Amino acid sequence: MDRPLAADERLEVLVDLALAPGERAEELAAGLAREQPVELDLALVPERARAAAAGRVVEVEATGPRRARARLAFPVATVGGDLPQLVNLLFGNVSMQRGVRIAEVRWPAALLAAFRGPAFGIDGLRALCGATARRPLVMAALKPLGLSAGELAAIAGSLARGGIDLVKDDHSLCEQPWAPFAERVARCQEAVEAANRGGRSCLYVPNLTGPADRLGERVGRLRRLGVQAALVAPLLERLDTVRALAAGSGLALLAHPSLSGGLLGRRHGFAPRVLWGELFRLAGADGVIYPNAGGRFRFSRGECRDVAAALRGPLGTLAPAFPVLGSGMDAAGIRRGRRRYGDDTVFLAGAGLLGQPDLERGAAALRAELER
Numbered sequence: 001m002d003r004p005l006a007a008d009e010r011l012e013v014l015v016d017l018a019l020a021p022g023e024r025a026e027e028l029a030a031g032l033a034r035e036q037p038v039e040l041d042l043a044l045v046p047e048r049a050r051a052a053a054a055g056r057v058v059e060v061e062a063t064g065p066r067r068a069r070a071r072l073a074f075p076v077a078t079v080g081g082d083l084p085q086l087v088n089l090l091f092g093n094v095s096m097q098r099g100v101r102i103a104e105v106r107w108p109a110a111l112l113a114a115f116r117g118p119a120f121g122i123d124g125l126r127a128l129c130g131a132t133a134r135r136p137l138v139m140a141a142l143k144p145l146g147l148s149a150g151e152l153a154a155i156a157g158s159l160a161r162g163g164i165d166l167v168k169d170d171h172s173l174c175e176q177p178w179a180p181f182a183e184r185v186a187r188c189q190e191a192v193e194a195a196n197r198g199g200r201s202c203l204y205v206p207n208l209t210g211p212a213d214r215l216g217e218r219v220g221r222l223r224r225l226g227v228q229a230a231l232v233a234p235l236l237e238r239l240d241t242v243r244a245l246a247a248g249s250g251l252a253l254l255a256h257p258s259l260s261g262g263l264l265g266r267r268h269g270f271a272p273r274v275l276w277g278e279l280f281r282l283a284g285a286d287g288v289i290y291p292n293a294g295g296r297f298r299f300s301r302g303e304c305r306d307v308a309a310a311l312r313g314p315l316g317t318l319a320p321a322f323p324v325l326g327s328g329m330d331a332a333g334i335r336r337g338r339r340r341y342g343d344d345t346v347f348l349a350g351a352g353l354l355g356q357p358d359l360e361r362g363a364a365a366l367r368a369e370l371e372r
Contacts, residue, residue: 009076012058012106013090017068018099018267025068029057032100033072035093053078069103081114083240083283091263091270102270105278112316115243118286120252121319122312122344125286128228128252129165130201135370136338137346139166139205139324140353140363142173142188149179153187155359160195160202162363166346167192168205168231171256175210182221189225205229205254208245209237219249228252235259239283246284254324255285272303277310280321287322287346292337295327301340308341322346331369
């Protein structure tokens with residue numbers, strides 16, 4: 001931070017409210033503004049403390065039968081430049097209410113300046129992949145769980161030789177006995193490096209998510225092996241762990257959305273653009289994986305476009321991050337996705353690629369699609 005967060009600066013939060021029978025939107029909004037920072041009836045809060053820390057209701061607007069939107073304002077100094085406290089302010093105690101959804105956050109510049117965000121961003125990740133031309137990137141996952149380290153490495157080599165830009169571990173790969181972390185990352189990195197000696201610039205992205213007390217050891221191992229990127233699940237590992245990794249690991253970070261569904265209800269939790277597009281980026285993700293519309297997860301095209309816009313759009317001085325679209329990303333899906341999302345996008349190929357009888361040739365066909 002360049003300076004302390006001033007007490008008179010405000011963080012505005014737009015909250016969608018689903019009201020129980022007989023519940024009044026104005027009363028619920030006032031309760032939310034009070035609950036998050038001071039957690040007391042305002043009559044019990046000294047005037048000086050109230051002025052410094054209490055939230056207030058700016059406006060409440062009915063949006064439908066038993067539905068409303070409230071605009072709340074909180075003193076930005078209550079965050080203290082602390083990511084866990086920021087999340088606590090947005091959705092701490094009120095997460096135990098019902099029918100409360102964070103629809104939008106209006107970020108003060110001074111608060112954004114407290115966070116570094118992505119260490120690499122779109123341009124840095126492109127450079128690591130050797131993708132200087134303005135085209136989308138393609139990623140593929142090492143699956144299925146249950147394969148040995150050698151089998152996964154063989155898949156990684158085929159994908160890299162075929163021209164896949166990023167080959168990531170499946171998010172469920174951890175320390176299983178058939179492919180333990182140390183052996184898996186060494187063999188997969190070796191296979192990708194061998195492919196790169198043939199003229200490719202593929203990045204291997206091992207899954208770093210795991211026990212907190214082993215993260216430092218694992219980061220050190222990856223750096224010694226020459227690994228330049230890693231996969232991490234911010235809601236399993238904590239957002240602030242991602243922030244610390246972005247600041248100090250030297251690795252580009254791809255964020256996986258595991259556990260997000262519990263926070264992305266239609267009437268409760270966060271709008272996807274706030275959680276995936278803003279909080280994950282604020283924490284330091286250089287790219288965020290999330291489901292494309294029309295796949296097995298029920299997200300609309302509008303929601304997916306909004307997340308992409310939040311990841312790439314202005315957010316203080318933070319670098320833009322890649323939207324990484326999964327679900328149904330075969331050649332036809334990539335053509336559609338490119339029209340919808342543009343070239344600053346990563347497309348995650350799954351079963352459509354892994355089911356090809358010749359994996360290297362299938363990967364090459366996807367790469368050719370991106371270079372048209």
